Amino acid sequence: MLGRLGGWVARHPWWTIGGWLVAAVLIVLLAPPLPTQPNQSHELSDDYQSVQVDRLQEHAFPGRQEAYTGVYVILRHPGGGSVTDADVVKAGQVGDALRGKKIVSVTGVDPQTTAPDRSLVWVPVRMIRSTVASVLVQQADAVxxxxxxxxxxLAGSDLQAKVxxxxxxxxxxxxxxxxxxxxVTIATLxxxxxxxLLIFRxxxxAVLPIIVIPVTMEVALSIAAMVATPANLVFDQSLQIVVLILMFGIGADYFLFLLWRFRERLRAGDDRATALRYAVERAGRVIIGTALTTMGAVLVLLLASFRLFQAWGPALAIAVGTMAVTAxxxxxxxxxxxxxxxxxxxKGWQRQPKGRTAARLGQLVARRPAVVAVVSVALMAVLGAGVFTFKLSYDVQGGFPTDTESYQAQQQFEKVVPGAAGLNYPAEVMLRSKDGSRLGPEQLTAFVAAVQHLPGVGVVEPPSVGTADPSVAQVDIRLQQDPFSDDAIVHMRDTLRPAILAAAPAGTNVYVGGITSGYVDIDHATRRDLPVILVAAAVLIALILALVVRSLVAPLLLVPSVLLGFAAALGAAVYVFQDALDKPGLNFQLPLLLYLFVLAIGTDYNILMVSRLREEISMGHGPREAAGRAIQHAAPIAAAAGLILAGTFxxxxxxxVTxxxxxxxxxxxxxxxxxxxMAPFLVPALTVLVGRGFLWPSKAARQQDGRHTDRLSMAER
Incomplete structure (x- = not known):
């Protein structure tokens, strides 16, 4: 089939290009905007505490618009001197002026407040709390x-302002x-x-993939947007960066696979049409196999309970599939x-490369497969040992740059207003009577008294009884810690939330929400999703590998090898970020995304090597000689493609952003x-050690040596 496809494209290149461009233009023009949501901390199923709080708030307080201090303007002297009475008056004038501008999304400007130590004065600007992307964009415009x-x-004053x-x-x-x-875009290009340029001169x-891949990326994102609406998928803001890196990486790989085979046949004297048909037939098998494994791995994200992960799966699968069709x-x-x-x-493409380095590596693996396998596994095991100390971090805010104006303003504000970080993000506690009766004052008073002295509690706000359902009430608890910090999340998970739930008055159910509790639920969802997706992805990749390489034995050896490679990459990240750079942990999204990328994309080079091993064995070479020849011919391609893909990431x-x-x-x-x-050393070494059984039950496993011998020739010694 691939040969026929390559033959048709070779005969009708202009029809192929024209049809592709027409389809691309129609898709881009008809697609809606890509739906993005900046904060998906509560994109969980309804059985989580934070989601239940959201539902109860919508039920008991319908249409409530909560005003809060979305912006504060800090005024201080650059040298750190105390603000004077004239400075305070100036701050009042600033507030009056902002109030008079009637900026969209600003609901009010409160009177200025002077810090107790008179180090600064601030002007609070009120907005409506929202997580809707369009509202957040309006508020950002207001800033x-x-x-x-x-x-x-501030003209005529030496006050410095930070918002x-x-x-x-x-x-x-x-x-x-x-x-x-x-x-990332500029560096990738x-x-x-x-x-x-270095590889092909x-x-x-060099320019062709730079033109083709961005156009393909636009088509892929448009298809993702068309799928997102009916599927109710919403993506986070970092998706486009990951899609860009992924498509440039695999797109360059697919381009190399084709160009390498195309050059191989041109060297052999084939005309361009024949060479292209051969390239599509041979490289196309690898491209389809690698695309299927990558798409299968990322689609496993649909099993996640966290909707951020669910949305990434189809989007990344569409990106890979679109790139494969283009290739x-x-x-x-x-x-x-x-x-x-x-x-x-x-003119170098006309000369057959000597490949001395690859040939020597092939001879080494063929002669000492056991040593090569042990050293390869040991290297990955040493790096992988770091996984035993890795920690998850949910401090998303702490991962952004610290040189921004908002961060510096926050640091200045927290010095004079203890607990300022938690002012806008209390723990939102909902109480609901079990029999549907109105909550009594004695129940609410008892609850407030029980929780106000719990560890980590700063201020307990007066209860608010539901306007639409008096059987529901809300009590906001302001924390002493930064609600986004890992310490606050751990404290909420292990100590505070269980204590709040235990303080429920008789006849009531208590639910704990808010940003900190939301991250606790994300922690639970992530720890639930990781083992489920890890096992499902490994099984799916093994099945796809079995179909692609037509072997039941090879996947049993390749998948554990790739899993060890994943552990090595994760362990190295622990050594660098957690130990050397003293970060509190690795971002909670990292292990899952790393696993899928390494399992799926890392398998590409194994498929490339196994395909060449099968080709060599089918030609009559024994496993030992086939391994040496496969390394000589396929290892340079894997190295070049891996260098580009690793470089793009x-x-x-x-x-x-951390x-x-x-x-x-x-x-x-x-x-x-x-x-x-793995591709140039471990996989060929395993093939030599296992023998033809590595490809069982395919015909290649039963192939008898022809005129070739399983011993290295004298010229190869």
Whole structure:
């Protein structure tokens, strides 16, 4: 089938390109905007405490719009001197001016407040609490307007202004993600162009994927947006960065697989149409196999109870599938038109590479397979030992840059207002009578008295009885710790929430919500999802591998090897971020995403090597000689593709967001292990040790040696 596809594309390149472009334009024009949600901390099923609190609030307080201090303008002297009475008056004038501007989404500006030590004065700006993306964008625009107005309002004064608060943090964090996307995009383009130029010495070969992949990415995101609406999927803001890295990485890999085979047949004297048909047939098997394994792995995310993970699965699978279709249609059509000119001005493509280094590595593995296998496993085991001390971190806010205006304002504010971080994010406790009767004052008073002296409790606000259902009441508990911090989340999980639940008055049920309790529920969901998805993905990848490599034995050896590679990458991340950089833990999303990327993408190079091993064995070579020849021919491709893919993920280290850095480092290392340890060393070594049974029950496992011998020839010794 792939041969027929390659033949059709070779005969009709212009029809292929035209059809692809028409389909792409229609998809992009018809697609709705990609739905994004900045905060999915409560995207959980209804059996979690924080979600039950949300439902009770909607039921008991319908239509309630909660005003809160979304922004505060801090005014202080740059040198740190005390504010004077004139400064306080100036702050009042600033508040009056902001009030008079009637900025959209600003519901009020409160009177200025002076810090007890007179180190600063602040002006609170009130907004409506919301998690709706469009409202948050409006509030961010309001912050931009406030910041733009302050220099003029403070003219003639030496006061320095900093704007903080949730709306300001949302704006600054969004700008950090946009900056990350720009940095990663530019670095990825430079890296891919540089590496392909280094490999093929041809500018056209370097530029072609840079043109094709962004267009394919736009099509993939448009398809994801079309699927998201009926499927009720909402993505977080970092999705586009991960999709960009993923598509540039696998797109460059697929391009290399095709170009390597295309060049191989051109060297042999084939015309460009014949060479293209061969390239699509041979490389297409690897592309389809790797695409299926990657898509299968990421689709397992649909089993997650956390909807952030659920949404990522289809989006990433669509990205991989779209890239695979492009690799088998548009890119071959372009290669058919360009022909040998793709390598211009280099003449090196006409010469058969000597491959001395790969040949020597092949001889080493063929002679000493047991030693090679033991050393490979030992190396990954040493790195993997770090997983025994890894911790999960839910401090999302702490992962953003600390040089932003909102962060600096928050730090200044917390110095003069203890517990300021928790002012806007209390623990929201809902009480509900079991028989549906109205909650009595004595029940609420008893509950407040029981919880106000619990460890970690700062202030307990007066209860609010439901306007639509008096059997429900809400009690806000302000914490002493930063509600986003890992310490607060651990304290809420292990101590405070159980104590609050135990304090429920007779005849009532108590539910604990709020941002901190929400992260406790995410912790429970993540710990539930990890083992489920790890097992499901491993089983699915094993089944897909069995179909792709047509062997039942190979997956039993490949999947555990890839799992060891995952442990090595995760352990190395622990050594670097948790130990060396003294971070409290790894981002809670990292283990799952790392597992899927390493399991799925890392398997690509194993499929490439096993495919070549099968090819060599089918030609009559014994396992030992087949391993040596497979390394000689396939290891350079795996190394080049792995270098590009690992490099594209490593550019995420340039992003100012900690989560992006951790993901980039870990996935890049995991891919490097797959491309430079497992594919060229461990997999061929296992093949030699197991023998032809590695490919059982395929015909290749029963193939008898032909004219080739399983011993290394004298020339190879």
């Amino acid at each position: 931009t307007q406030i910041r733009a107005a302050l220099p003029e309002l 903080g608060g949730d709306a300001a943090a949302y704006l600054d964090d969004s700008n950090s993600l946009s900056q990350s996307l720009s940095i 430079v890296l891919i162009i540089g590496l392909i 041809g500018p056209l070969a 088998l249609t548009l890119i071959p059509a372009l290669l058919r038109l360009l022909g040998p000119a793709i390598f211009w001005p280099s 490593s550019v995420m280290l340039l992003a100012p 989560m992006m850095r951790q993901l980039g480092f870990s996935v890049a290392l995991g891919i490097a292990i797959s491309a430079f340890v």
